[in-house]
Structure formats: structure tokens, C-alpha cells
Amino acid sequence: MKRHVLALAALAALGQGTAWAQDAAAEGIAKYREMLQDGNPAELFEMKGEELWKQKRGPKNVSLEQCDLGKGPGVLKGAFVELPRFFKDTGRVQDMESRLVTCMETLQGFNAAEIMKTPFGKGEMANLTALATYVATQSKGMRFALPYNTTEEKTMYEVGKRLFYMRGGTHDFSCASCHGQEGKRIRLQDLPDLTKNPGDGIGFAAWPAYRVSNSQMWGMQLRLNDCYRQQRFPEPKFGSDVTIALAVYMGVNAKGAESIVPSIKR
């Protein structure tokens, strides 16, 4: 970790100055990220997720190895880059995290409602994030290709688009306030344009990610939750249709983007 500290110190030293300093700071951040790629702590969550996947757990004492994430029971490779998708057995469009909850309930006997009410980073919710990291990592390097061939998915896309542009809260923000144009920044942070494919490993193709600033692993559910917090909106419930619809909107728009998950963020 020593070199990470050094990189941060270098960034801090750049505090004063002009456009040159700003470019240098942005470059410093990029280098810092690059350095972290060789020792991404997300790997620890991935390993924990793999153990949880194979371990017999829950009231029924079975593993998740027969969980169907859309490509058949137990098929992990490529599952993540085709989610969210419509599932006949639940009658719902589901993202990776909500689908994992379904498997934890149906296969292992956990109480889904209880898991979804658990705060991020605690108990079974922390386990769920590790599982999501493991599952998503099996599609690393693959390109997003949601099936998007049912009426339910089409409806979710259209709902997601409307949610993306919905302005509200004390500040009249929508998702589009920050993510509706190309080449914009908030402070020094680059903002992906999520109305189209923002590029390989950017936006929808970058989560779950390890966040250096708070040493936490974040799935897309928490990423969306925190976006809404910053938008000054009330809280979207975990796995609610708002979160799924936005994921369908982003996922369909990201068609062809390469997943770099698990990625690393500031």
C-alpha cells in the first residue's frame, strides 16, 4: 500500500495552480488507478463470493451451484453481461443482485425480504455483494449483450428511460443532469454519458467495483442507491423496479461494452 500513499501525496502536492496542474492532477489519478489494478482488493471479495457460492448454507443447507442466472442452472460464464433479463419463474425482470436473492430464497431457504432490508455491508447483504462480485468476474472481458427480447424487458427499458430523465428532489436533478452528455466532469471526476454505450469498462460495465476512498465493494444496487442519495431523492428500495428499470436502460445502451468487473474506483 506504500506506493498508493505516495501517489496520493503526489496528487495533494498538485493542489495549487492552473490548467496545467489540473491536467497533471487528472493524469495522476489515472496513474494511481493503473497502479491499483495490479493489486485490486476486489479479488478478496471475489474469493469470498466463490466460497459462498460453493458452500452449503441457509435453512436448507445447500449451495448456490444450481442457481439459474439466465443461462441455465450453474452457468456462470457470460451470465452477468446478459443481465438484467426476464425470468419466467419469478415473472420479473431481474438484475444480478436481485436474481441472486431469488436463488438464496428458493435454493437455500433464506428470507428474501429480510436480505433486501439488510443495510449494505452487513450480514447476508455483504455476502450478496461478494457473490455478485464472484458471478460478475466470470464474465470479465466479455461484452454486454442483454437478450432484450421480451415485452417485459421492453417495458422496463421504456420505464428506465423515463426514470433517467425524471427531475425531482430539492435540486431538480435527474440521472441525466450528470450522465446525459459526453465529455463532462463533476469537480475532476469524469462523467460517463449513459444514454449510449459509454465505452469499454465504463458506467454499467464497471460495477461491481472496489472503492478506494471508503475501502468498500459496491454492486450496481449500491451505486444507484448512492446516486439517488446525491440527487437528494428519497431512497430506492433494494431490488425495486426503479433500480431494475434503470439497469435495463443502462445495460441495453451499453450493448457491446466490455466488462472489466471487478473494477477499481477512487
Next chain:
Amino acid sequence: MQKSTIATLLAAPVLVLGLSACVSSLPSAEYDRITAEVVKASFQDKGIAKVDRLVQDDANRECAAADVAGKPIDEKVAKAIEEAEMKTVKWPSDGKFLGDWKEGEKIAQSGRGLTWTDNEKTVNGGNCYNCHQITKEEISFGTLGPSLYNYGKLRGVSDPNSPASKAIVEYTWGKMWNSRAYNACSQMPRAGHKGILNEQQLKHVMALLLDPNSPVNK
């Protein structure tokens, strides 16, 4: 697991229209209706951020609808929004527009307030640097809004109290109180109208932008 609102909401129109199993589209208004139901079922109060924050006023509803349709808002609708929003602007109670630019800089730097992790006692910031360049010294600024560096200088404000500066001083106040009074679908928060910043705080930010001694105008 929460039962699908989508499945139940879809059932009716599919039957009525007699659609087959293939992917089918609904009229846009139908998606609007489903979206409203989804919003109602999905959000919950958290801390000071209550679900009543999702109630749409005309300005937000019209601007969002134009965005979804992918075309600019109708000119007449835009004008009506701007007129209605202009009526909400409250001018300084003592007739003084400018406070202390040093306080204004602190407010411009702060992004705090009004999230569910804040509380009633949190002093709100203006979030200004998130989107705008302001002073030359602060290199960590966003680009969602235009640069405000040299804001007063570029507009020829050498004495903000002079009659020659009156129009730009008033415009700047009005823009910060309610940005939508001048641009129906502006992305800038309505800082005064929505109670994000109070009158005194707005005066300080005014000074940051317009005081000839502010680093903005150096």
C-alpha cells in the same frame, strides 16, 4: 420477494390489445403511467429525504417529457414556465445584493446538505464548483455549467452599486434564486426558490461573482 408490479400492470393492456408473445410496444402515455406506478412502489422515506420530493411540478414534468421525446421543449410551454418561475423570485429584503465574497467562496465549495445522510441542522452548500469554474485558484471544478471565472469583469461590472451594473446584478440574483425563470429547462438548481440557500448566503455568492475585489474578477 416483492411481486412484480410490471407483470400485473402489463396484463391489462396486453389482453385489451390482443398482443401476442412477441415484443410489443405500448403507447408512450402508457409507459408514463407504468413509470408513475413503479416510482410509487420503489421509493421510501429515508432521513430528511421523504417521498414527497418526487411530486413533479409543471416545469420538471414538461422538461423531462421533452427529454424523453428527444426534442426541445415547445416554445410556448417554455415561455409559460419562465413567466411562472419569474414570479417566485424574491428580491433582497434590504435592497442590498452583495455580501462577503470570502463567505461566498466557502458556500461555492460546499456540496453539503439535503441528502438523506444530512439532517435539519446541516448548513447547505451551493455545490457551485461541482459544475462551474469560478476562481482560478480552485482547479477542481466541474464542466456541466459554463465557467464563471471573471464573471463580473467580463460583464463590465466595476462598481456593483452603480446604475450601469443594475441589470446584470439583478439578473445574477434572479438566476440564482430561480434559474428556470430565464431558461425553462436549465439544469441549475433553483437555489433560492427551493430553499437550498438563504438570502444571506445568496448575497455572499453574489459577492464572489460580482465584487471587483473577489478573486473571480482578478
